[in-house]
Amino acid sequence: MADVAAKPIIELQHVTKIYPNGTVGLKDIDLNINHGEFVVIVGLSGAGKSTLLRAINRLHDISKGNILIDGESITEARGKSLRNIRRDIGMIFQSFNLVKRASVLRNVLTGRVAYYPAYKTTFNLFSKEDKQRAYEALQRVDMAEKVYNRADELSGGQQQRVSIARVLSQAPKIILADEPVASLDPQTTHKVMTDLKKINQELGMTVIVNLHSVELAKEFGTRIIGIRAGEVVFDGPVSETSDAQIAEIYAGQVEES
Numbered sequence: 001m002a003d004v005a006a007k008p009i010i011e012l013q014h015v016t017k018i019y020p021n022g023t024v025g026l027k028d029i030d031l032n033i034n035h036g037e038f039v040v041i042v043g044l045s046g047a048g049k050s051t052l053l054r055a056i057n058r059l060h061d062i063s064k065g066n067i068l069i070d071g072e073s074i075t076e077a078r079g080k081s082l083r084n085i086r087r088d089i090g091m092i093f094q095s096f097n098l099v100k101r102a103s104v105l106r107n108v109l110t111g112r113v114a115y116y117p118a119y120k121t122t123f124n125l126f127s128k129e130d131k132q133r134a135y136e137a138l139q140r141v142d143m144a145e146k147v148y149n150r151a152d153e154l155s156g157g158q159q160q161r162v163s164i165a166r167v168l169s170q171a172p173k174i175i176l177a178d179e180p181v182a183s184l185d186p187q188t189t190h191k192v193m194t195d196l197k198k199i200n201q202e203l204g205m206t207v208i209v210n211l212h213s214v215e216l217a218k219e220f221g222t223r224i225i226g227i228r229a230g231e232v233v234f235d236g237p238v239s240e241t242s243d244a245q246i247a248e249i250y251a252g253q254v255e256e257s
């Protein structure tokens with residue numbers, strides 16, 4: 001049992017991503033992320049943070065290397081096994097990616113589609129259990145009273161919380177959040193980050209969040225990974241990370257103190 005618990009949930013082995021136009025997105029990245037971690041990825045715009053998250057769930061194919069999810073290669077997976085691995089990975093986007101004209105409930109239920117054959121989701125044949133599950137996910141982010149509202153009637157922060165509920169209804173092992181608070185005001189930002197933290201602590205889901213704000217990274221993360229020009233330039237526990245180290249991620253230089 002101890003061995004199973006010790007196995008990382010995500011393993012990146014020599015991962016390189018080169019875009020078709022020749023831009024190097026990721027350069028020979030080796031990284032292990034353990035079950036239950038709350039990892040924050042920081043770095044300048046263009047450093048490769050989104051590329052890294054999109055490589056993990058294979059929204060982007062990588063050019064070299066291998067990525068294992070819970071011991072299984074998502075890089076090599078095809079068909080049903082790829083779908084099954086992807087079901088274990090939920091994604092939260094800066095722009096929420098809700099179906100704006102659909103109800104909140106309908107949006108959250110789409111988190112279940114990977115569990116159904118296509119025809120059932122086309123005809124809205126979600127089970128009673130899944131509707132209950134969707135409602136509970138909305139309760140967890142304090143959005144249950146909006147269950148029948150249309151998504152486009154909600155504020156940005158509310159839409160992001162609905163997108164978190166959608167991920168929860170998917171019941172993944174991993175949540176990837178790509179700049180989830182970049183377009184939100186400070187108060188709403190706090191609420192969304194607190195929801196993610198609670199989900200991590202109470203449900204044990206592994207969370208990886210890309211953030212621009214170092215302050216938020218220090219407040220919510222337990223581990224900081226710094227990316228610069230497609231490379232990991234820092235990796236350490238938040239509690240032991242100094243401001244000078246963070247400055248180095250951004251500037252490429254250690255500040256003298």
Ligand SMILES: Nc1ncnc2c1ncn2[C@@H]1O[C@H](COP(=O)(O)OP(=O)(O)OP(=O)(O)O)[C@@H](O)[C@H]1O
Binds near residue numbers: 024044046048052
């Ligand atoms: N589809 C693409 N084709 C070519 N180059 C791309 C593509 N997507 C990203 N890039 C490039 O890859 C590098 C990493 O981009 P990425 O979006 O991962 O950075 P980021 O750290 O997430 O930045 P931001 O914080 O602005 O979102 C950048 O140089 C970017 O211009």
